[in-house]
Amino acid sequence: MNGILFGERELRTIAERAMRAAKGDQAEALVIGKTVSLTRFANSAIHQNVTSREAELRVRVVLGTRRATATTNRLDDDGIRRAAELASDLARRAPEDPTFPGLPAPRPIPSAPSGYVEKTAEATPLDRARAAKTLCDKASAVKLIAAGFVATNVQEIAVASTLGTWAYAPQTYAEAQIAAIGGDGSAFAQRVSTDVTGLDVEGAAAEAVGKAAIAQHPRDLAPDTYEVVLTPYAVRDMVSFLGMQLNGLAVEEGRSFVGGKIGQKVTGPITLVEDPFDSRSIPRPFDFEGQPSDRVALIENGVARAVVYDSVTAHRNKAINTGHALPFVGLPAPMHLRLEAGDKTREQLVAGVKKGVLVTRFWYTRWVHQLRTIVTGMTRDGTFAIVDGEIAHPVKNFRFTQSYHEALGGVRGASKDLSLLVAGEQFGLMTSCQRVPALHLAAFTFTGSTRY
Amino acid sequence: MRRDEENALVKNGRLDAVDRSDSFGFGVRAMADGAWGFAASQIVSAPEADRVGALAVEIAKASALTKKRDATLAPVEAVRATYETPVDLDPFAMSFDDRIKLLMAAEARMRERKGLRTTRAAYAVWREDKLFMSSEGAEIAQRLTEVGGGIAAEAVGNGELQIRTYPDGLRYQNAGGWEILTRWDLMVNAERVADEAVALLSAKPCPQDTITSVILSGNQLSLQCHESCGHPIELDRALGSEAAFAGTSFLTPDKLGTFRYGSAQVNIRIDATSKGGLGTFGFDDEGVPASEGWAVKDGIFVGYLMSRETAAALGTRSNGTMRADGWARVPIIRMTNVSVMPGNAGTLDDLIADTDDGILMDTNRSWSIDDKRFNFQFGTEIGWEIKKGKRRDMVRNPTYTGLTPEFWGSCDAICSESEWVMWGTPNCGKGQPGQGAHTGHGAAPARFRDVRVGVIK
Numbered sequence: 001m002n003g004i005l006f007g008e009r010e011l012r013t014i015a016e017r018a019m020r021a022a023k024g025d026q027a028e029a030l031v032i033g034k035t036v037s038l039t040r041f042a043n044s045a046i047h048q049n050v051t052s053r054e055a056e057l058r059v060r061v062v063l064g065t066r067r068a069t070a071t072t073n074r075l076d077d078d079g080i081r082r083a084a085e086l087a088s089d090l091a092r093r094a095p096e097d098p099t100f101p102g103l104p105a106p107r108p109i110p111s112a113p114s115g116y117v118e119k120t121a122e123a124t125p126l127d128r129a130r131a132a133k134t135l136c137d138k139a140s141a142v143k144l145i146a147a148g149f150v151a152t153n154v155q156e157i158a159v160a161s162t163l164g165t166w167a168y169a170p171q172t173y174a175e176a177q178i179a180a181i182g183g184d185g186s187a188f189a190q191r192v193s194t195d196v197t198g199l200d201v202e203g204a205a206a207e208a209v210g211k212a213a214i215a216q217h218p219r220d221l222a223p224d225t226y227e228v229v230l231t232p233y234a235v236r237d238m239v240s241f242l243g244m245q246l247n248g249l250a251v252e253e254g255r256s257f258v259g260g261k262i263g264q265k266v267t268g269p270i271t272l273v274e275d276p277f278d279s280r281s282i283p284r285p286f287d288f289e290g291q292p293s294d295r296v297a298l299i300e301n302g303v304a305r306a307v308v309y310d311s312v313t314a315h316r317n318k319a320i321n322t323g324h325a326l327p328f329v330g331l332p333a334p335m336h337l338r339l340e341a342g343d344k345t346r347e348q349l350v351a352g353v354k355k356g357v358l359v360t361r362f363w364y365t366r367w368v369h370q371l372r373t374i375v376t377g378m379t380r381d382g383t384f385a386i387v388d389g390e391i392a393h394p395v396k397n398f399r400f401t402q403s404y405h406e407a408l409g410g411v412r413g414a415s416k417d418l419s420l421l422v423a424g425e426q427f428g429l430m431t432s433c434q435r436v437p438a439l440h441l442a443a444f445t446f447t448g449s450t451r452y
Numbered sequence: 453m454r455r456d457e458e459n460a461l462v463k464n465g466r467l468d469a470v471d472r473s474d475s476f477g478f479g480v481r482a483m484a485d486g487a488w489g490f491a492a493s494q495i496v497s498a499p500e501a502d503r504v505g506a507l508a509v510e511i512a513k514a515s516a517l518t519k520k521r522d523a524t525l526a527p528v529e530a531v532r533a534t535y536e537t538p539v540d541l542d543p544f545a546m547s548f549d550d551r552i553k554l555l556m557a558a559e560a561r562m563r564e565r566k567g568l569r570t571t572r573a574a575y576a577v578w579r580e581d582k583l584f585m586s587s588e589g590a591e592i593a594q595r596l597t598e599v600g601g602g603i604a605a606e607a608v609g610n611g612e613l614q615i616r617t618y619p620d621g622l623r624y625q626n627a628g629g630w631e632i633l634t635r636w637d638l639m640v641n642a643e644r645v646a647d648e649a650v651a652l653l654s655a656k657p658c659p660q661d662t663i664t665s666v667i668l669s670g671n672q673l674s675l676q677c678h679e680s681c682g683h684p685i686e687l688d689r690a691l692g693s694e695a696a697f698a699g700t701s702f703l704t705p706d707k708l709g710t711f712r713y714g715s716a717q718v719n720i721r722i723d724a725t726s727k728g729g730l731g732t733f734g735f736d737d738e739g740v741p742a743s744e745g746w747a748v749k750d751g752i753f754v755g756y757l758m759s760r761e762t763a764a765a766l767g768t769r770s771n772g773t774m775r776a777d778g779w780a781r782v783p784i785i786r787m788t789n790v791s792v793m794p795g796n797a798g799t800l801d802d803l804i805a806d807t808d809d810g811i812l813m814d815t816n817r818s819w820s821i822d823d824k825r826f827n828f829q830f831g832t833e834i835g836w837e838i839k840k841g842k843r844r845d846m847v848r849n850p851t852y853t854g855l856t857p858e859f860w861g862s863c864d865a866i867c868s869e870s871e872w873v874m875w876g877t878p879n880c881g882k883g884q885p886g887q888g889a890h891t892g893h894g895a896a897p898a899r900f901r902d903v904r905v906g907v908i909k
Contacts, residue, residue, distance in 0.1 A: 042696070070472045450822045
């Protein structure tokens with residue numbers, strides 16, 4: 001192992017010390033190590049360039065049906081003991097919870113493709129700066145301004161419990177984002193790869209710069225319901241929002257669009273799978289309780305098939321734990337969503353639109369009505385009118401207010417290539433990724449527009 | 453920097469989660485060859501400080517690869533100083549039992565109402581101890597303490613999921629001690645929010661795609677201010693530093709001092725000294741003292757939130773708004789307390805009585821705004837029709853939308869100081885890697901004319 005990884009042995013030592021110091025019937029230790037390195041540029045120059053190496057321990061102590069957690073990054077003996085004692089003390093004072101089933105018993109974790117690439121972990125500040133320079137130079141060459149970042153990230157997740165659970169996986173991912181900005185229009189591109197040597201920086205530059213060139217001087221187009229072609233950046237947003245509803249807690253609390261509809265048609269002919277073993281994603285075969293994560297078909301050909309669970313929500317709802325606990329106990333979520341590919345090229349998707357809109361990216365998307373999956377947000381960084389199967393001209397950005405699952409009711413095509421993407425706001429710990437195609441949808445409702 | 457937090461959530465009669473956390477470490481921001489580098493570590497020792505300092509310089513030199521010009525900083529006096537949030541009741545000195553019993557009791561009161569699916573009560577106690585030192589000679593020690601929390605009732609039925617909360621989602625938070633939470637009467641309001649959540653299931657929908665007058669509650673106006681004033685006055689955004697992520701700003705420097713942002717009623721203050729604000733401190737993370745000034749005066753845009761580097765670009769001095777989300781993140785410009793100052797419209801009841809026709813909208817439920825901060829759309833938990841000066845029928849799923857300068861330009865009344873409350877946003881996201889900030893926003897209810905409401909069908 002290199003100097004970036006903490007390593008399985010060190011994380012196991014921390015976990016075992018914590019469990020020994022805990023005073024309860026059961027104890028669990030979650031240890032997360034991460035090195036976040038990100039080189040950020042704007043106005044075609046690097047302005048923020050950071051790296052941090054962090055590790056933290058979360059101890060969960062159970063006393064009967066009472067439990068509490070304590071989290072610390074002080075990983076010397078005193079710090080570990082203090083966290084374990086704090087969690088023990090809080091658990092002792094917590095009220096009983098008859099619905100709590102105790103920690104999950106250990107289960108074998110199947111093998112999965114590695115999500116760790118040594119070269120990504122070893123990337124240097126100069127490597128990232130050179131990639132950033134490539135992105136900036138490509139934009140500057142055609143008198144555009146570049147903004148974005150190049151990042152290389154390493155994270156290790158280890159889970160242990162006094163019941164015998166042990167799970168450990170290192171992961172890496174490299175990411176490049178660029179917005180190419182002209183005087184009156186911009187365009188965006190993103191690339192993600194577990195292997196920094198496979199990070200397509202040149203491709204991102206070419207995509208953003210090429211699209212920005214035709215994004216200048218957008219025209220007004222009246223907000224209305226249009227056919228749309230969504231690039232994978234926009235589709236990722238839709239899939240992420242629907243993923244928030246495809247879990248046992250959302251069904252239990254009455255906020256899921258599939259509540260009471262398992263086995264029924266809820267979208268058009270799409271298939272959405274939670275696949276922790278997808279070798280082309282950032283695989284990890286267990287969750288943050290150290291339970292094996294199942295591959296789960298959530299929506300098959302438009303029919304709702306299942307939702308994911310963690311140990312607590314599975315017990316409460318008399319369901320099978322699919323192994324999808326997030327670090328925040330009691331909140332399950334799919335973490336490796338894949339929207340299955342179609343059979344068209346992206347050009348063919350556009351060619352299939354008589355009159356519509358091409359959307360590069362959604363921005364600032366928020367629930368308006370969760371149960372109906374109505375989301376509002378803006379388009380951004382490359383929105384175009386499509387006329388007679390061709391991109392006609394850029395248009396000013398729209399506000400949309402649209403039910404995401406109803407929009408997927410009108411799927412007219414999906415691209416045959418999938419893009420691996422991650423959300424932009426993960427605060428350092430990457431818990432989920434998505435692989436999605438571009439989509440052609442029959443109807444998408446834009447409810448307003450802005451001035452650019 | 454050391455951060456201590458405790459978060460607890462009571463849900464449906466059980467303690468769903470309680471977590472106590474601490475995080476300790478240091479960060480070094482270095483300028484070398486005219487460019488910036490930042491490195492951080494949780495191993496607080498002299499050898500590690502040497503390593504991290506050298507790494508920050510190495511990173512800065514790598515940054516210089518794309519440099520267009522040397523980074524320059526506006527001057528600041530290097531001082532030795534301390535600051536501590538005034539606290540009446542130290543939340544970390546109380547017993548856990550005393551903290552949790554408030555939540556358990558309020559949550560139980562909500563569950564007395566039949567027809568609710570989910571009930572929640574939560575608190576957050578937060579403390580940060582930090583030492584800032586610079587090679588210019590500054591040495592500043594600060595202790596910041598915050599407390600927050602609230603209650604929420606959810607009802608499901610008729611194809612609807614409706615929520616009511618008090619005092620402001622589960623995200624109400626202020627700087628100070630436990631007294632912040634106890635001054636809100638959670639027990640009395642538990643019954644009210646439970647009743648309103650159930651009543652919303654059968655309330656009439658918000659009028660669709662209608663232009664009318666809107667009165668916003670103080671907590672909703674505080675978020676409106678955060679999104680449509682606080683962010684666009686961040687000078688790093690206006691100068692392009694956030695262009696690929698958080699976005700830029702329609703308030704470009706050429707508009708400073710002349711652009712009509714809102715009506716003459718609108719006065720918005722930047723004040724890092726306000727009592728109880730989440731943006732209240734002694735010094736920012738560049739060692740610049742807390743300051744106060746105007747963002748919008750009599751409707752005219754007159755002031756930015758600035759760092760030393762961005763202030764230098766405008767030929768002025770920083771007003772002290774650089775803050776980092778913990779030891780592992782680089783300081784960036786964040787809102788301090790950006791507050792809509794009270795007007796003279798009296799109480800909320802007075803304002804309703806003065807309104808012939810409109811909708812009162814209370815407590816945020818949905819928020820979105822474009823990347824230059826023009827086009828926004830908000831939804832609130834609840835609304836009431838106003839007819840001939842009276843609050844009438846409850847409406848569900850209220851939404852309103854507009855363009856920032858037109859919206860603030862239509863503001864014709866703001867309630868008086870008696871209605872003004874220091875609200876807060878403890879989860880403001882910005883930066884890459886992502887950073888969360890705690891920002892303060894004082895506001896009182898206000899009225900806006902000719903607003904488009906009822907966006908969803």
